[in-house]
Amino acid sequence: MKRYLAVAVATTLIAAAAATLTAQAPGWKQRIDRSTSATDPDPAGEVKFMAMAGGFHTANPQAAIFWNPKNTTSGTYTLKATFAQNQRSSHPNYLGLLFGGKDLDAATQSYTYFTVAQNGTWLVKQRSGEATKDVARGASPAVVQLDATGKATNTLEVRVAADKVDYVVNGTVVGSSPKAAVNADGIYGFRVNHALPEVMITGLSVGK
Numbered sequence: 001m002k003r004y005l006a007v008a009v010a011t012t013l014i015a016a017a018a019a020t021l022t023a024q025a026p027g028w029k030q031r032i033d034r035s036t037s038a039t040d041p042d043p044a045g046e047v048k049f050m051a052m053a054g055g056f057h058t059a060n061p062q063a064a065i066f067w068n069p070k071n072t073t074s075g076t077y078t079l080k081a082t083f084a085q086n087q088r089s090s091h092p093n094y095l096g097l098l099f100g101g102k103d104l105d106a107a108t109q110s111y112t113y114f115t116v117a118q119n120g121t122w123l124v125k126q127r128s129g130e131a132t133k134d135v136a137r138g139a140s141p142a143v144v145q146l147d148a149t150g151k152a153t154n155t156l157e158v159r160v161a162a163d164k165v166d167y168v169v170n171g172t173v174v175g176s177s178p179k180a181a182v183n184a185d186g187i188y189g190f191r192v193n194h195a196l197p198e199v200m201i202t203g204l205s206v207g208k
Contacts, residue, residue, distance in 0.1 A: 024050035027070060031104060033063040035194055042194050043090075055202035060192045065098055065111070067189030073099075073206045074185035079158040080205050081190060085118060087198035088150030092119040094193045096156050101187030112182045113191045114167050116154050118146045122174050124167055126182060135177050142172035155203070160184045 030049055035042045045061040056066070073079065083095050096115030103109050110128045112135065117123070120143045124135040146152045157168035165182055167175045188206060192199050 024048075025056060026051075027068045028056075028066060029069070029105060030064050030066050031109070033065070033194075035062070040091075052200070053202075055200055055204070056190075058192050058196070058199045058201070060194055060196045060199065063192065063194045065101075065104065065113075065189060065191045067098065067101060067104055067187050069104075069187060071189060071206075072187050075160075076162055076208065077160050078207050079160075079188050080155065080203060080207075081201055082153060082155040082203045083116070083190075084151070084153040084200040084202070085146065085196065085198070086151050086200060087196075088146055089118060089195045089197070091195065092117040092121070093196050094123055094191075095196060095199060096191060097158055097188070098191045099158055099160075099188045100183035100185060101189065102183070104187060110183060111186070112184065114156060114158050115191060115193070116143045116156065116169060118152060120145045122167065122169060124175065124177065124182070135181055136167065136175045138175055140169060140172065140174040142169040142174055144170065158184075 032047060043061040047062055047064045048059040049066060050057055079097055079099050081097060094115035094117045098111050098113045101111040112126045114124050121139045122143060123137045125132050126135055144152045144154050155170050159166040159168060164179055165177050166173045190201055
């Protein structure tokens with residue numbers, strides 16, 4: 001059995017502060033996004049994150065973002081990673097790429113995220129402080145849904161061009177937005193929503 005080191009995360013009145021994950025994944029940080037919904041509370045337990053098998057393993061009772069401050073990109077680029085959900089969530093929850101990140105460990109945090117869920121839907125949102133807004137959303141047969149064992153693997157890409165951003169699942173463009181509609185320059189990483197107990201992320205890369 002693998003032993004995880006708990007990550008203590010300090011909270012402020014409006015947001016959870018970032019914690020450095022030195023032992024589990026050198027250079028990486030996480031920020032917890034606790035549920036405030038009485039009808040969709042966080043399960044018990046703490047977020048667990050570690051480098052594993054050339055990628056990263058997470059267990060997320062609470063939603064969280066993960067990033068390395070050295071991982072930044074701008075201009076035109078393609079961001080890519082593969083997300084394996086290896087255990088069924090209690091209800092559809094999203095996981096995927098974070099990009100255009102700024103001030104991720106401050107109250108002024110901002111980032112865009114492109115995620116998919118176990119029911120075949122996808123979602124692009126922007127966060128600024130504690131506020132979020134939808135950029136695009138939909139459903140696509142390109143999104144692999146959970147099989148009978150509760151597992152699904154999807155490769156996500158964010159393709160940033162001069163005037164638009166394409167959102168790609170398993171090689172298929174599922175949606176697009178004008179580049180002006182999102183913040184694309186900044187830190188990249190990933191986001192895993194709550195109640196996702198077993199996730200593996202591999203192949204996180206960016207190319208021009």
